[in-house]
Amino acid sequence: MKISFEKKILLGFIVNLLVVIASGWVFISRFDKQRDQTNDSLFNWIELSLFVLSIVLLTIVYFIIKGQLRAKNISQNLLLENKQLLQSIIDNTSNPIFIKKINGEYLLINKQFGSLFQIPNEEIIGKTDHDFLPKEVADVYRNSDLEVAKALRELKTEEIIQQPDGPHTYLAVKFPLYDSTGRIYAIGGISTDISERKKLEESFKVTDKFFNMSSDLMIIGTKEKFGKVNPAVIKILGYSEEELLNKPYTFFVYPDDLEITKREVAKLQTGALMIQFKNRFVCKDGSIKWLVWSISPELSTGLLYAVARDVTAQKVTEDSLVVADKFFNMSNNLLVVAKGEYFIKINPAFTKTLGYTQEDMNTLKFMELTHPDDKNIADEVLAKLLRGDEVVNFEDRVRCKDGTYKWLNWHSTIDVEQGILYSVARDITEKIKNEESLKLVNNFFEMSFDAFFVEKGNKIIKINPAFTKILGYDQKDLEKISLLDLLHPDYVKIVSERREKRLKGEQVESDVIFPLLCKDGSYKWTESVVATDIKEGMIYAVLRDITQKRLDDEMLTNYTQKLKDNEQQIQTIFDGAPDPVIVIDSESNVLRWNAKAEFVFGWTTTEIIGKPLYEFIIPTQHRESHKKGMEHFLTTGEGNIINKTYEIEAVNKAGAEFPVSISVSPIKRGEKYLFIGFVRDITESKKAVDELYENEEKLRLILENISEGVIVANADKKVVMANYMANEIFGIEEDDKISSDLTDHFELYFPDEKTVFPSQKLPMELALDGEETNDIDLVLWNPVAQQKRRVLISGRPLVDQDNNVVAAVVTIKDISKYKQMEEELKETELKYRKLIGFRKGGDTVI
Numbered sequence: 001m002k003i004s005f006e007k008k009i010l011l012g013f014i015v016n017l018l019v020v021i022a023s024g025w026v027f028i029s030r031f032d033k034q035r036d037q038t039n040d041s042l043f044n045w046i047e048l049s050l051f052v053l054s055i056v057l058l059t060i061v062y063f064i065i066k067g068q069l070r071a072k073n074i075s076q077n078l079l080l081e082n083k084q085l086l087q088s089i090i091d092n093t094s095n096p097i098f099i100k101k102i103n104g105e106y107l108l109i110n111k112q113f114g115s116l117f118q119i120p121n122e123e124i125i126g127k128t129d130h131d132f133l134p135k136e137v138a139d140v141y142r143n144s145d146l147e148v149a150k151a152l153r154e155l156k157t158e159e160i161i162q163q164p165d166g167p168h169t170y171l172a173v174k175f176p177l178y179d180s181t182g183r184i185y186a187i188g189g190i191s192t193d194i195s196e197r198k199k200l201e202e203s204f205k206v207t208d209k210f211f212n213m214s215s216d217l218m219i220i221g222t223k224e225k226f227g228k229v230n231p232a233v234i235k236i237l238g239y240s241e242e243e244l245l246n247k248p249y250t251f252f253v254y255p256d257d258l259e260i261t262k263r264e265v266a267k268l269q270t271g272a273l274m275i276q277f278k279n280r281f282v283c284k285d286g287s288i289k290w291l292v293w294s295i296s297p298e299l300s301t302g303l304l305y306a307v308a309r310d311v312t313a314q315k316v317t318e319d320s321l322v323v324a325d326k327f328f329n330m331s332n333n334l335l336v337v338a339k340g341e342y343f344i345k346i347n348p349a350f351t352k353t354l355g356y357t358q359e360d361m362n363t364l365k366f367m368e369l370t371h372p373d374d375k376n377i378a379d380e381v382l383a384k385l386l387r388g389d390e391v392v393n394f395e396d397r398v399r400c401k402d403g404t405y406k407w408l409n410w411h412s413t414i415d416v417e418q419g420i421l422y423s424v425a426r427d428i429t430e431k432i433k434n435e436e437s438l439k440l441v442n443n444f445f446e447m448s449f450d451a452f453f454v455e456k457g458n459k460i461i462k463i464n465p466a467f468t469k470i471l472g473y474d475q476k477d478l479e480k481i482s483l484l485d486l487l488h489p490d491y492v493k494i495v496s497e498r499r500e501k502r503l504k505g506e507q508v509e510s511d512v513i514f515p516l517l518c519k520d521g522s523y524k525w526t527e528s529v530v531a532t533d534i535k536e537g538m539i540y541a542v543l544r545d546i547t548q549k550r551l552d553d554e555m556l557t558n559y560t561q562k563l564k565d566n567e568q569q570i571q572t573i574f575d576g577a578p579d580p581v582i583v584i585d586s587e588s589n590v591l592r593w594n595a596k597a598e599f600v601f602g603w604t605t606t607e608i609i610g611k612p613l614y615e616f617i618i619p620t621q622h623r624e625s626h627k628k629g630m631e632h633f634l635t636t637g638e639g640n641i642i643n644k645t646y647e648i649e650a651v652n653k654a655g656a657e658f659p660v661s662i663s664v665s666p667i668k669r670g671e672k673y674l675f676i677g678f679v680r681d682i683t684e685s686k687k688a689v690d691e692l693y694e695n696e697e698k699l700r701l702i703l704e705n706i707s708e709g710v711i712v713a714n715a716d717k718k719v720v721m722a723n724y725m726a727n728e729i730f731g732i733e734e735d736d737k738i739s740s741d742l743t744d745h746f747e748l749y750f751p752d753e754k755t756v757f758p759s760q761k762l763p764m765e766l767a768l769d770g771e772e773t774n775d776i777d778l779v780l781w782n783p784v785a786q787q788k789r790r791v792l793i794s795g796r797p798l799v800d801q802d803n804n805v806v807a808a809v810v811t812i813k814d815i816s817k818y819k820q821m822e823e824e825l826k827e828t829e830l831k832y833r834k835l836i837g838f839r840k841g842g843d844t845v846i
Helices: 005-029 037-091 111-117 135-151 195-213 231-237 241-246 255-268 312-330 348-354 372-387 429-438 443-447 465-471 489-504 547-575 595-601 620-636 683-687 693-704 724-730 763-768 816-835
Strands: 097-101 106-109 155-163 166-178 184-193 217-221 226-229 274-282 288-298 303-310 334-339 342-346 392-399 405-415 420-427 451-456 459-463 511-517 523-533 538-545 581-585 590-593 645-651 657-669 672-681 709-714 719-722 747-749 773-782 787-799 805-814
Touching: 005 037, 097 111, 106 111, 111 155, 135 155, 135 166, 135 184, 195 787, 195 805, 217 231, 226 231, 226 241, 231 241, 255 274, 288 312, 312 547, 334 348, 342 348, 372 392, 372 405, 405 429, 451 465, 465 523, 465 538, 489 511, 489 523, 489 538, 523 547, 547 816, 581 595, 595 672, 709 724, 719 724, 724 805, 763 773, 763 787, 763 805, 787 816
Parallel strands: none
Antiparallel strands: 097 106, 097 184, 155 166, 166 184, 217 226, 217 303, 274 288, 288 303, 334 342, 334 420, 392 405, 405 420, 451 459, 451 538, 511 523, 523 538, 581 590, 581 672, 645 657, 657 672, 709 719, 709 805, 747 773, 773 787, 787 805
């Protein structure tokens, strides 16, 4: 059995005490004179033995104590080493660690704990929280320590500690420490910085809100089925969420687009992105929707993140433009658009009639084609248009390419603001010749394709066969009815007034356009030329059926306006592109270079236009590859970077190389090619390696495909996030400089642009109060930039798990261009209606 050190000392003490008592007894017994002295010799030996035994016991005790002291020193050294090792370990951990007494005094801390409060460790040991922290903070820490001491178990709390870079959230774990008797003598604590995790949680909440708020279709799924869809998918396609998630995606794809869709989905399995892919989906009601897709694959999980937009209306518009273009090219009338002194667009009928091509007209001034004797007419017409006459009709002679002249009858109008002249002409050379011939031979009256009639006293006294052919009446029918009976009721008054003016000799415009009643009850639009014999009270008129011409004119108007709108949209997109957009020809010469390209590469438009691209932004080591790639494409029609996103090195004006992503799309014009390059500086994205990368990329993809401006404000009404479109609307690039109160940036009006909109009814204010708003129609007036925008604003509150509003999300959709296009369309429609003589309510210009 092993005897402890304490028992050994006690046993030695007892034995020594007995020896001392025995020695004392022997010594005292010698003083007894009556003792038996024969025993003295025995007592001497006993006393000597006891003395020796005492010496031996003291020696043993000495060595025992010495051994124990040596063991104690070894233990103390080992304890010190362990303490130093423990201190080294906790100093090299990234978590702040502390141990404090029950009374709050710090026994042990690591260097991270001292760094947390910017206080040296030696100034903390032996002190309490109240010695170096604000009272309110120290009280909180002390109360949590007492809770651990009372509960005698581990407690977890979240603490916010101010750091130089802002407040950080820490997860503090506090636990009791016990002595050998099992009593609590201290409290330990370990803190973990969970700020990034909190930000990640908030990011997930915001992302989910964007997902549900987006008006675009957003889908997360696999290569076979949809896994998650946002409300826009249900709204646009008409299927319930259960139907969308329980059936393969191929069920919804239009059968004719199924194979190409499968091929594109297969490419996603290799990691390639799907950008601007169009296909058709079948809605629940049987209708067809055109969707344009952008899809990003996640190879590690096999998930696909997709954003789609309904472009059905745009597709219909594009198809309509094709039809309109066909009518423009099919028209038998000469259709021209002029700007300055040149015809900038002519139709095939112009070329067929006069012989000139568009290339010819690019170098010829239209006044050079006018007969010298008619130039004064052209000058008068232009003057009238500039004075404000909306439509002017005139006739003049125009020189053909072969040197001959033809008479043309023109209807012209002008867009003064744009400086564009629109004209419709008809070759009346034969008509003029016929009119001259009619003076000599009355037979031409009977042979004319136009309807001729002679009117007197509101009675039509003579007609030609063409009149009967066009309107159906013969001379006998007209004996029972008057001219006014043939007019549409809306035109009776104006025709009567003009007739009276002609018979009085007053000046009246020579052309008359109005609908006439046919014998079968239908109406036909006619254009007439009128002559008056005042003396006889007779009116001579030539009618031409222009019903089809009016239809052609309306198609031309729509086509011209759509062409104009498309060009404006393309230029606006090009100039406002957030990334560099570059257009080059097949010799690599730069044709277009937008403002973002100037910013990224440093070269101005003046410096680079018309010069080889590779001499400016392609590093020396890649220039030969660029030239060979261009030659290969022009020869074979194939290229490594054509219609793909490709990462390469570029160089700026300062000679610095940096990575860019580029996508090149070729456009064939005749026998030559143009190449449009979309470039993005990815220097910063290359450096982004933090743990939020993947979620930020998904959020960026969502934001980049949202056409509305988006701002997020916290409960303190401070804007914490804004996307590119929001920055553009506010004209401010830094998100934190955008005020959540729109009245700080704009003057707010209702759509009538007069009534002031109350700021307390704005979506941001309502969202922070917990209310949702949808599509509030407003006019934003920027007094600094002198700019007006028509917008639709919606707001949604963001709530936490306790249903408290912590932030608000506001979307701003700029509909200024759409409203402007509607107004321009109405204005242009009115101009062309006036051009052909039609006004709202049935009024006609005669």
